[in-house]
Structure formats: structure tokens, C-alpha cells
Amino acid sequence: NGTPGSGQIFELPKNVFAEKVVEVQHYTDRLFRFRITRPASFRFRSGEFVMIGLPNSDKPVFRAYSIASPSWDEELEFFSIKVPDGPLTEHLQKIQPGDTVLMRKKPTGTLVLDALLPGKRLFLLSTGTGIAPFASVVRDPETYEKFEKVILTHTCRQIAELKYGYDLTDIAKNDPLVGEEASEKLVHFPTTTQEESPVMGRITTLIETGAMAAKLGMEQLDPETDRVMLCGSMAMIQDLKTMLDARGFDEGSNNRPSSYVVERAFVD
Ligand code: A2P
Numbered sequence: 001n002g003t004p005g006s007g008q009i010f011e012l013p014k015n016v017f018a019e020k021v022v023e024v025q026h027y028t029d030r031l032f033r034f035r036i037t038r039p040a041s042f043r044f045r046s047g048e049f050v051m052i053g054l055p056n057s058d059k060p061v062f063r064a065y066s067i068a069s070p071s072w073d074e075e076l077e078f079f080s081i082k083v084p085d086g087p088l089t090e091h092l093q094k095i096q097p098g099d100t101v102l103m104r105k106k107p108t109g110t111l112v113l114d115a116l117l118p119g120k121r122l123f124l125l126s127t128g129t130g131i132a133p134f135a136s137v138v139r140d141p142e143t144y145e146k147f148e149k150v151i152l153t154h155t156c157r158q159i160a161e162l163k164y165g166y167d168l169t170d171i172a173k174n175d176p177l178v179g180e181e182a183s184e185k186l187v188h189f190p191t192t193t194q195e196e197s198p199v200m201g202r203i204t205t206l207i208e209t210g211a212m213a214a215k216l217g218m219e220q221l222d223p224e225t226d227r228v229m230l231c232g233s234m235a236m237i238q239d240l241k242t243m244l245d246a247r248g249f250d251e252g253s254n255n256r257p258s259s260y261v262v263e264r265a266f267v268d
Contacts, residue, residue: 015106017042018055021099022075028160031129032093033068033079036101046071046140047111047133047229049263051104052078054091060102061087064266066132066231067107070139072177076103079132079164081266109133110261111229113142115252117259119227121218122147125203125240127155127232130265131165134231138172144181147227151187151216155203155232157194165190187216204239223248228260237262 012018019036026032044050044067053060069077082093095101111133116122122143124134131154137143143150154165169188173179191199191206199206199215206212213220221228221244228249230240241251244260252258 012102015104016053017103017105018100019076019103021095021097021101023097024095026093027163028158030082031080031161031164032082033077033164034092034095034101035069035075035077036103038074038076039103039105042076042105042107044071044107045109045112045114046136046143047113047263048107048109048136049133050107052092053088053102053104054095055100055102056091062102062104063088066109066111066129066136066263066266068132068135070136070177077135079129079135081129109263110253111137111231111263112254112261113137113140113146115254115257115261116227116229117252117257118146119259120147120225121149121151121227123221123226123228124150124152125228125230125232126153126165126265127203127236128161128265130231130233130236131168132231132265133263134229135164135168137229138168138182138186139175139178141178141181144178144185148185149187149218150182150185151189151218153189153191153203153206153212155191155193155201157192159192159195159197162190162192162197189216202236204236204243207243221247221249223250223259226259230260230262232265234264237264 051062053062
């Protein structure tokens with residue numbers, strides 16, 4: 001049972017789905033998103049990731065990709081970087097509608113609402129493609145049942161890299177299912193670090209200096225009332241963890257919900 005239409009002979013293991021690419025959109029020479037068909041039996045929780053690969057060798061390279069579409073969507077969406085010599089993205093960035101993408105069957109991850117204790121505000125802090133899991137979380141009705149405010153921050157080097165987050169916020173606010181609540185509760189906070197834009201600076205600095213709270217007209221982060229999900233580079237996560245720990249936040253997991261959760265964004 002190879003992957004029909006892929007032009008490759010590849011024995012499909014039992015734990016892998018072979019799905020078709022439905023849509024591809026390139027944002028910059030570093031970022032693109034793609035959508036694939038969704039297997040009827042596939043279930044996941046908003047914020048989880050799956051392993052994605054291509055049927056281009058006997059031993060396909062798989063990498064973790066956060067699912068960027070809501071759990072009720074008929075297709076699955078992913079947001080990816082392009083790495084010139086990246087073992088997977090070098091090839092993945094060339095996919096076209098109709099091509100085959102492999103996906104391991106079991107989703108997993110810690111950026112899920114179940115891993116957080118109840119709270120008032122939910123901060124979703126992302127850099128680059130780290131926004132992907134939050135694209136699912138901000139379209140989940142449960143997010144708005146559990147929180148009074150949802151603050152989605154997205155920091156990138158350039159303005160063009162912020163487009164995914166702008167589009168996402170627009171889609172969430174006009175969504176038939178969550179649009180009304182998202183319009184009231186969802187706050188988008190885009191920032192850049194290497195190109196002039198209305199808000200500049202790393203999210204770490206913007207939190208530390210109180211600039212984010214001031215610009216949003218909100219209280220500073222408080223472990224009593226706030227819950228945080230982090231997704232970005234290793235360095236970003238490390239710095240934010242240190243900052244949150246110093247402020248009395250505590251890292252949670254599926255087995256032990258607490259005040260913040262962390263996942264590293266896809267790297268190569
Ligand atoms: P900077 O331009 O100052 O490095 P990348 O494209 O390299 O993944 O980075 C995405 C964004 O994350 C960039 O705006 C970058 O800012 C920012 N960033 C990098 N390292 C950190 C960090 N340790 N803490 C917070 N933000 C970071």
C-alpha cells in the first residue's frame with residue numbers, strides 16, 4: 001500500500017496517514033502555510049502537534065508540526081518555516097495541491113487548555129511559527145468559556161511575517177462559531193524586532209518594562225489570575241520561563257495543570 005499519486009514507492013506504516021495537500025500559501029522566503037485533507041478518524045485537542053513527513057524516501061524524515069486549524073475543521077492546517085538545507089522543509093516548501101503528505105496518527109502536546117488551571121486572562125505568547133498552535137486555540141469555543149480575555153502576542157523580525165496572525169485574528173472574529181466571543185475577548189498584539197512597526201521589541205522586553213500592559217491598557221501579569229502558553233524558539237522560551245518563574249508562575253502539564261505551559265516551535 002504505497003502512497004498513490006506521489007510517484008514514490010513507499011510502504012505506508014500502520015501508524016501513518018497519507019493525506020493530500022489542498023492549499024499552499026507563501027508569505028515570505030522564510031514562511032508558508034499549507035492545508036491537507038483530514039482523515040475521518042483523526043481527533044485532536046486544540047494546541048496539539050503531529051509528526052509530518054514526505055513520502056520521498058524509504059525512511060521519511062518526520063518533524064513536529066502544531067495543528068493550526070480548529071478541531072472542528074474538515075481540513076488540517078500547518079504553518080511552517082523554510083530552511084534552505086532543512087531535512088524536511090527543504091522539500092516541504094515545494095509542495096503543491098494534490099501532493100501527498102504523511103502524518104503520524106497520534107497527536108500530542110502540552111499547549112492545551114486541560115494543562116492550565118482556571119484563570120481570568122489567557123496569554124498566548126509566540127514568536128515566528130510559534131503562533132501555529134494558538135491558531136487552533138483562538139478558534140476553540142472552550143477557550144472563551146474558560147477565559148474573560150485572550151491576549152495573542154506575535155513577535156517576528158519583519159512586518160510581512162506578522163500576516164498570518166493578522167489573518168487569523170480576522171478569521172476568528174468573523175467565525176460563525178466563536179466570532180462573537182472572539183470579537184469581545186480576543187486581543188492581538190503584534191510586534192517586530194528588525195523592521196519599524198507600531199509596536200517594536202521582543203515580548204520579553206515589552207513585558208519586563210511594562211510596555212505591553214501600558215499599550216493594552218491592562219494590568220501586568222499576575223499568577224493569581226493569568227494563565228500563559230508559550231511557543232517559540234528555544235531562547236525565547238528559556239527567557240520567558242525564567243521571567244514567569246520569577247513572577248511566581250509555575251509550569252503545568254497534562255497530568256498536573258498549573259499556571260503556564262510551554263512548547264518549542266518547529267526548528268528545521
Ligand atoms: P530578534 O530579532 O531580536 O532576535 P526568529 O525569526 O529568529 O525565530 O525570531 C523570531 C522573533 O523572536 C524575532 O523577532 C526575535 O527577535 C525574537 N526572539 C529571539 N530570541 C528571543 C528571546 N530570547 N526572547 C524573546 N524573543 C526572542
